[in-house]
Amino acid sequence: MKKILAALAAAAALSLTAGGCGSGSGSSDVKPATNLDAETKKLVAEAKAAGKVTLYGMIEESALRKIASDFEARYGVKVESVRLVSGDLSQRFSTEASSGKNAADLIMLTDSPFYDDALKKGWITSFADVDLPPMADELPKKDYAHDGATPIVSFVPTKLVYNTDAVDRAPTDWKTYADPKFKGKVLLAEPDSSPADVAFWSLMRQTYGDGFLRQIAANSPKVSGGAVPGTQAVAAGEADLGFPGVDPVVAALKKRGAPVDLVAPSPTTGPEIGLGLATNSPNPSGARLLASYLMSKQGNLDLNKTAKQISPFDPGAMKGFTRVSEIELSTPAELKTLLGLR
Amino acid sequence: MTTTTGIAPPADARRRRAGRRLPTSFDLVALVLAGVLLVLVCFPLLRVLVRMFYKDGHLTFEAISKTLAVDDLGELLFDTLVVVLGSSVLAVLVGSLLAWANTRTNARLGFLNGVFPYLPFLLPPIAGAVGWTMLLSEKAGLLNAWARDGLGAVGVHLETGPFDINSWYGLIFVYTVYAVPYVYMTVSAAMQGLDGNLEQASRVSGAGAFKTLRRVTLPALAPALGAGFLLSTWFGFGMFSIAQIIGTPAGIDMIPVRIVKLLTFSYPPNEDVAIGLSVIVVLFVGAAYYTQYRILKKSRFAAISGRADQHTVTDLGRWRHLVRSGVLLYVLVTTVLPMVGLFVVSLNGYWTSNIQWTSLNFDAFRVALFEDPKTQEAFVNSMTLGLVGGVAGILVAAIVSLYVAARRANRMVQGMDAAIKLPASISHMVIAVGILLLLAGEPFDLGGTWLILLLGYLALYLPQASIAADAAVATIGKELGEASRVSGGGRWKAFRRIDLPLMLPGLVGGFALLFVRIVGDLTASAILSGTDNVVVGFRILEVFNGGSYATLAALSSALVVVTGVILVVVLWLSKRIGVAKTR
Numbered sequence: 027m028k029k030i031l032a033a034l035a036a037a038a039a040l041s042l043t044a045g046g047c048g049s050g051s052g053s054s055d056v057k058p059a060t061n062l063d064a065e066t067k068k069l070v071a072e073a074k075a076a077g078k079v080t081l082y083g084m085i086e087e088s089a090l091r092k093i094a095s096d097f098e099a100r101y102g103v104k105v106e107s108v109r110l111v112s113g114d115l116s117q118r119f120s121t122e123a124s125s126g127k128n129a130a131d132l133i134m135l136t137d138s139p140f141y142d143d144a145l146k147k148g149w150i151t152s153f154a155d156v157d158l159p160p161m162a163d164e165l166p167k168k169d170y171a172h173d174g175a176t177p178i179v180s181f182v183p184t185k186l187v188y189n190t191d192a193v194d195r196a197p198t199d200w201k202t203y204a205d206p207k208f209k210g211k212v213l214l215a216e217p218d219s220s221p222a223d224v225a226f227w228s229l230m231r232q233t234y235g236d237g238f239l240r241q242i243a244a245n246s247p248k249v250s251g252g253a254v255p256g257t258q259a260v261a262a263g264e265a266d267l268g269f270p271g272v273d274p275v276v277a278a279l280k281k282r283g284a285p286v287d288l289v290a291p292s293p294t295t296g297p298e299i300g301l302g303l304a305t306n307s308p309n310p311s312g313a314r315l316l317a318s319y320l321m322s323k324q325g326n327l328d329l330n331k332t333a334k335q336i337s338p339f340d341p342g343a344m345k346g347f348t349r350v351s352e353i354e355l356s357t358p359a360e361l362k363t364l365l366g367l368r
Numbered sequence: 369m370t371t372t373t374g375i376a377p378p379a380d381a382r383r384r385r386a387g388r389r390l391p392t393s394f395d396l397v398a399l400v401l402a403g404v405l406l407v408l409v410c411f412p413l414l415r416v417l418v419r420m421f422y423k424d425g426h427l428t429f430e431a432i433s434k435t436l437a438v439d440d441l442g443e444l445l446f447d448t449l450v451v452v453l454g455s456s457v458l459a460v461l462v463g464s465l466l467a468w469a470n471t472r473t474n475a476r477l478g479f480l481n482g483v484f485p486y487l488p489f490l491l492p493p494i495a496g497a498v499g500w501t502m503l504l505s506e507k508a509g510l511l512n513a514w515a516r517d518g519l520g521a522v523g524v525h526l527e528t529g530p531f532d533i534n535s536w537y538g539l540i541f542v543y544t545v546y547a548v549p550y551v552y553m554t555v556s557a558a559m560q561g562l563d564g565n566l567e568q569a570s571r572v573s574g575a576g577a578f579k580t581l582r583r584v585t586l587p588a589l590a591p592a593l594g595a596g597f598l599l600s601t602w603f604g605f606g607m608f609s610i611a612q613i614i615g616t617p618a619g620i621d622m623i624p625v626r627i628v629k630l631l632t633f634s635y636p637p638n639e640d641v642a643i644g645l646s647v648i649v650v651l652f653v654g655a656a657y658y659t660q661y662r663i664l665k666k667s668r669f670a671a672i673s674g675r676a677d678q679h680t681v682t683d684l685g686r687w688r689h690l691v692r693s694g695v696l697l698y699v700l701v702t703t704v705l706p707m708v709g710l711f712v713v714s715l716n717g718y719w720t721s722n723i724q725w726t727s728l729n730f731d732a733f734r735v736a737l738f739e740d741p742k743t744q745e746a747f748v749n750s751m752t753l754g755l756v757g758g759v760a761g762i763l764v765a766a767i768v769s770l771y772v773a774a775r776r777a778n779r780m781v782q783g784m785d786a787a788i789k790l791p792a793s794i795s796h797m798v799i800a801v802g803i804l805l806l807l808a809g810e811p812f813d814l815g816g817t818w819l820i821l822l823l824g825y826l827a828l829y830l831p832q833a834s835i836a837a838d839a840a841v842a843t844i845g846k847e848l849g850e851a852s853r854v855s856g857g858g859r860w861k862a863f864r865r866i867d868l869p870l871m872l873p874g875l876v877g878g879f880a881l882l883f884v885r886i887v888g889d890l891t892a893s894a895i896l897s898g899t900d901n902v903v904v905g906f907r908i909l910e911v912f913n914g915g916s917y918a919t920l921a922a923l924s925s926a927l928v929v930v931t932g933v934i935l936v937v938v939l940w941l942s943k944r945i946g947v948a949k950t951r
Contacts, residue, residue: 086914087740109910110894113632118895121801122815125808129816143636216616218633251613255501258917262508262719278916282717282731 056099066159066318070101072311078104079312082119083134084112085180085299086274089333096328097319103312112136112297113220119304123149128304131313134179134320136297137350138221141176150302153177158314161322169338171300179320180299180329181336181347183290184226187260187271191285200230200291203267204241212247213256213265217365218358220253222297223270225350227361229295232354236364243366261286273334292346295353299335394859398771401764405788408827412802413650420643435644440621445648448623450536451615452604455543459600460593462544463551466695471559473684475691484552486880487703488545490931491710492888492908494609495924498917499706500542501613502719504533510709513721534617542610545702547603550832551596553881557840557874558592594660595835601656602832605649606796609890623649628797646798657789661782707928714921736911736922742902743923749818750887750904751934757822758883761830762875765837770867773841789831796828796891803827804895816900824892829885833878840874841867876942880935887931 062070073079083090087109094105110118112135122129123144133150135141144150152175162177169178186197192211203212217227231239248265250256257275260268261284271288279286301317303310319325323339330337336347362368420431438444470476470484491499503511506528516526532538566588570580586593611622623645630642684691713719714736715728737743768788775781803824808815814823868875893905904927911920 087910088914091740109914111632111913114894117632117637117797117801118804121804121895122808125805125815127808127813127815139636218629221633249617249619251501251616254913255498255613255617258719259501259505259508261916262502262505263721264505264508272914274914275916278914278919279718282916282918284718284720284916 056096058102059100063160065157066161066315069159069311069315069318070103073101073103073309073315076309076312078106079131079309079316080129080307081105081107081132081134081316082115082130083107083109084115084136085109085134085333085335088274089329092332093320093329097316097325100319101315103315105312105316112138116140120144120149123147123304126306128307130304131307131309132316133302133304134299135302136182136222137171137176137178137300141172141300141302144302145172145175148305151305153301153303153317156303156314158318158321161325162318164323165321165326165338171298176300176302177317177321178298178300178338179326180333181338181344182222182273182296182299183294183336183347184222184296185271185273185288185290185294187257187268187276187286187288189260189263189266189285190287192263192266196287196289197267198289198291201234201238203247203269204238204245206245208266209245210248211266212242212245213250213259213268214242214247214365214367215250215253215256215269216367217361222295222350224355224358224361225295225353226270227365228356229293229348229353231356231361231364233293239361239364240366243364247365247367249367257286277334290346293348294346295348295350298350392859394767394863395771398767402768402771402784402788405764405768405826405830406784407806408803408823409799409831410787411806412799412827415802415805416643416646416650416798419639420647431640431644431647434640435648438641444621444623444626444645447615447620448605449652451539451543451611451620451622452601454540455547455604456597456600458540458544459547459551460597462698463548463596464555464589464593466548466698467552467556467559469691469695471556473688473691475684475688475695477692477695484699486549486884486935487699488549489881489884489888490703490928490935491706491924492890492905492927493546493607494613494890494908494912495710495920495927496546496706497542497610497613498912498920499710499924500533500538502713502917502921503706503709504531504538506532506534508719508721509533510712510721510723511705533614536618536620539610539615539618539620542614543604543607546607546610547600548702549881550599550603551593553836553877554592554595554599554874555589557836557877558589560873591660591838595838598653598656598660599832599835602653605653608796624796631797642798657786661786707925710921711925714918714925717916717918719917732916732918732922733926735915736919737926740907743907746902746904746907747926747930749821749902751930753818753822753825753903754883754887754931755934755938757825757829757886758879761826761833761882762837762879765830765834765878766840766868766871766875767863769834769837769841770863773838788834797895799828800824800892800895803892818901821892821896821901821903824896825886825889828889828892829882832885833882836874836878836881837871840871840878872942876939879942880939883935883938884931887927 081090081094087107090107090109094107097103097105108115108130115133116135116138119128119130119133119135120140120143124147128149141150145152152172153170154174165177165179167174170176171178186200186202188197202208215223217223227239250259250268253270253272254275256268256270257272258279259265260271261276261279263285273288276286276288301320303313303317307313320329326337326339329335330340336343338344359368421427421429423430435441466484488496501509503509506512509531512529512531515530519526519530533542566584567580570584575583606624607622608624608628611620611625612628615622616625627642627645630638630645712723712728714732715730716723717729717732768785772781772785803820804815806812807820807823814820887904889903890905890909893903894909897903897906904923908920908923908927911923
């Protein structure tokens with residue numbers, strides 16, 4: 027038995043050396059915050075004393091890391107993030123919360139009835155019920171959902187992805203999907219792969235009528251294994267046009283020279299990202315400070331610039347974006363039938 | 369000291385009490401371990417079953433009625449069964465042939481024998497699915513593009529194809545590749561342990577090779593074949609990523625994909641139907657398990673006798689090289705090819721059929737391994753969890769299997785055994801959520817720890833290891849252990865000196881399987897891993913969702929190398945230890 031243990035120890039040691047040396051997280055050019063008001067100062071001190079802040083976020087991981095390093099540079103409070111898609115994250119958060127102890131301090135998820143349920147069950151605290159430092163008040167009241175309980179800090183426009191080798195001029199219109207030139211060369215994620223996709227196709231139906239979706243069907247679109255594999259496939263040349271394009275994936279691909287790009291024709295819609303303060307969390311002060319930072323004009327613009335999303339502080343970009351609440355939603359089955367996907 | 373399973377005389381109670389001997393410490397440990405296992409793996413299943421009939425404080429049949437009302441239920445079941453059963457049958461055929469060629473013929477490849485079965489699993493299924501997509505996508509697949517170039521040279525011009533991974537054959541092929549190791553593992557262990565005297569006796573008594581195969585060899589291998597088939601179907605029913613990435617574009621609807629969709633598409637999750645579908649899967653697997661149980665019960669198979677023996681090696685003559693090439697080709701196509709595909713793509717920087725051979729570079733590796741400071745921590749955590757979980761898991765499985773095997777007649781023990789194994793087939797996400805609910809809060813308070821991941825992995829994969837352990841136990845006879853005990857050795861001594869060394873080939877297989885599955889796990893990791901206990905599976909998910917396939921490929925390539933090296937070292941050591949023990 028000793029021999030086996032020794033062997034295991036050797037193998038474990040081997041695995042330790044496999045990593046080699048590494049560099050630290052993304053550095054920040056943000057300067058430490060000065061001239062803080064008394065309220066913020068107190069919050070910063072409390073947050074620091076409680077250690078790190080844990081953020082559960084659905085936005086892209088390098089953007090989360092950038093936010094963390096900016097925030098740490100500004101306030102000296104460390105942020106660690108867990109990145110998953112909204113569905114997995116809300117599943118995980120709700121399981122942890124119902125076990126009575128939250129691992130997350132702050133959640134950043136696509137807005138959905140999940141927030142109502144979480145408020146009702148006491149998993150998160152309403153923003154209407156907490157005292158936040160003045161910078162949080164910079165976010166206009168109209169950008170709150172669930173009766174003021176949830177601030178919406180970002181809008182994610184749905185985009186069209188295309189292969190730049192196969193398509194010479196950047197499409198300017200969603201109707202490109204119906205262009206007979208692209209027959210057999212369109213790759214769509216199933217409309218029921220996310221609520222945002224359902225909202226998008228409902229918006230298309232509402233704007234251009236059923237005929238547009240039927241024209242796309244006439245182009246015999248292929249189905250992708252999801253937004254991410256679909257985007258990768260368009261970059262690889264498997265199809266000329268894809269839906270939807272995933273921003274961080276395209277950014278990563280372009281950086282390596284892949285012939286792929288995104289456009290966001292108008293009108294568009296997409297996920298709206300809300301914040302939630304976890305109850306019974308390890309660092310509630312840190313959560314409030316981080317939330318306030320993301321609701322301040324500067325912090326919010328930085329967040330959305332890094333994540334390539336639309337900030338509520340950017341009225342120009344918001345013009346082409348239709349809020350999900352303004353869309354009459356069709357059922358996934360209707361949309362699938364219209365698009366010829368069943 | 370003897371075990372407690374003497375036939376208790378149905379006489380009066382006093383005599384029975386007096387006659388009952390205390391259980392040995394081995395039995396107690398086995399019972400406690402089985403109990404812990406039972407709670408761990410059954411809690412998620414029980415949660416499903418209770419939730420199926422009991423919701424918001426009252427009895428309901430909603431889950432059943434809603435599931436039966438799913439408009440494409442028939443199609444969903446048909447697709448799932450065709451893929452799972454089709455790939456399992458193929459896996460049994462291919463796995464047995466490979467095991468036979470590698471253990472019973474002179475075409476065997478010594479070095480390959482130890483590592484072969486685990487090779488496909490070095491690539492976590494999500495990376496395997498991406499790898500095959502990059503190779504065999506209709507248009508941009510690398511192999512397809514090269515094949516078209518080749519065909520173009522001889523005057524055949526194709527726009528797409530000739531292959532398409534997003535098809536029935538593509539999906540069944542990838543499932544089969546991942547299922548073969550299960551069959552190979554159980555069958556090759558049984559073949560190594562098979563008493564060659566029986567076959568020889570059959571041949572000497574005038575039976576031909578085919579009759580010997582049918583009457584002696586196959587019945588002797590039945591438990592292993594059954595176990596391999598069972599493991600293959602479990603793998604199939606629980607598999608999400610391959611079904612999603614390859615099946616969905618082909619229009620093939622699989623139950624595991626639907627369950628995850630129901631649980632994550634919108635809030636609140638549609639638990640009713642997800643649970644109904646899980647129960648359907650459990651019923652199918654229950655049927656498969658019952659069949660396996662019948663096979664084991666008939667027990668017409670041979671075991672290693674106490675007499676020293678060597679199994680015969682068939683001389684294939686001039687077929688030897690052909691068989692050997694066949695085995696090598698299989699490994700090349702199913703294992704090396706997707707790894708090479710991933711590696712090439714990671715060097716190219718992105719997936720395309722138009723590889724820039726002159727500007728390949730390691731940048732994707734830098735991004736995958738060094739840009740995120742947590743990656744290396746994740747590697748260390750995963751490898752440690754894999755080693756600890758693998759060793760602890762297979763030892764526990766072996767002890768419980770031995771205990772159960774000695775009490776085949778006891779219905780309660782049988783029931784316990786079945787209960788440990790059944791849950792492995794339900795959607796991994798359902799199991800992971802159950803584990804989190806059970807252990808994250810009071811009184812255990814394990815949320816965000818290393819231990820909750822370990823227990824989660826064991827709940828997911830231990831049932832598979834215990835099937836492997838069963839097959840290993842089934843091949844050792846009772847006489848050796850009994851002999852040891854009669855001559856005064858305790859039960860633990862017999863376990864250490866007799867059972868363990870004899871079961872070693874099978875157990876090492878079970879360990880390796882546990883190790884690679886734990887290291888490559890995504891589901892439990894997505895639910896249970898956090899900032900304080902990050903693992904590789906979690907990193908793979910992050911990279912899959914937000915990076916290029918090149919980064920994913922680089923991360924998987926690194927994982928293949930690290931796990932591969934560890935496995936080879938462990939297998940080599942186990943061989944040395946095994947040889948030393950049996951001498």
